[in-house]
Amino acid sequence: MTIMPLGIDNVHFTVADLEAAIGFYEAVGFKLKFRVAAAHMALFAIGGEEPGLVIRQGEDAGGGKFWVEVADAVETRKALEKLGHSTVWLETATGLTVETRDPSGNVLGFADYRKRPELARESLKAP
Template identity: 40%
Template sequence: MSDEGSYELLGFDNVLLPVGDLGEAVAFYERAGFTVGFRFDEGGIALLKVGAETPGILLQAEEQLGHRSPPWPSARIWLEVPDARAAARELAAAGIAPLDEVAQAATGWTVEIADPWGNVLGFTDYTKRPELGRRGQGLSFGSPASPA
């Protein structure tokens, strides 16, 4: 773009995920440890909080969308957690199966899940490279942020 038409990327606003049934989606994500920031059924949307950040994951009802397996390849949203292996255990206890076994990454561990509409979310930690993670923010999986 020209200098007159240039723009600056300031950060994320929200990530939108299409879901076939808003109530079912909210229940799934609450089981997965997310907190609902708001829900507007008339508009077919609900916002899931992600840590202490203002942007979140916006579930958007698409009535014609049925249950499906995750498409391959598909976009993935990865979220930082203190311990991905603990997150995988908590997800399994809530009846949410991982797409694959917990795997090692260069920075720590990661595990992915898919919602009933094929949206893939990953949970990753920085246990091998804590200097790259969100240290000292008091964030924990499945609970709102608390002061450090």
């Protein structure tokens, strides 16, 4: 049998403070789908796709890195900085990416496809 990944199921981050992390992810545009208080975890929607971001409180916090696609990384950077988050710029083969960190140190990147719009998600392509 050949292993054939079909797509992302969920992305998991460990965080030091669940409440602080929930506030951060809501502030940067993720929608809280549900919480599991007994397990110290929460699940966020990632855009209109079914895979989600799962955050779980634990001692091994801060080692994750995850990028999401946005229409415009420049505007996203402005919004992040207005919220008080420090950012780092990266130029990629497909466009620009702005990275920031959640309160536990996990890296969240927002990547656009300005250099290769034909590769962008259908919902982000110009009509």
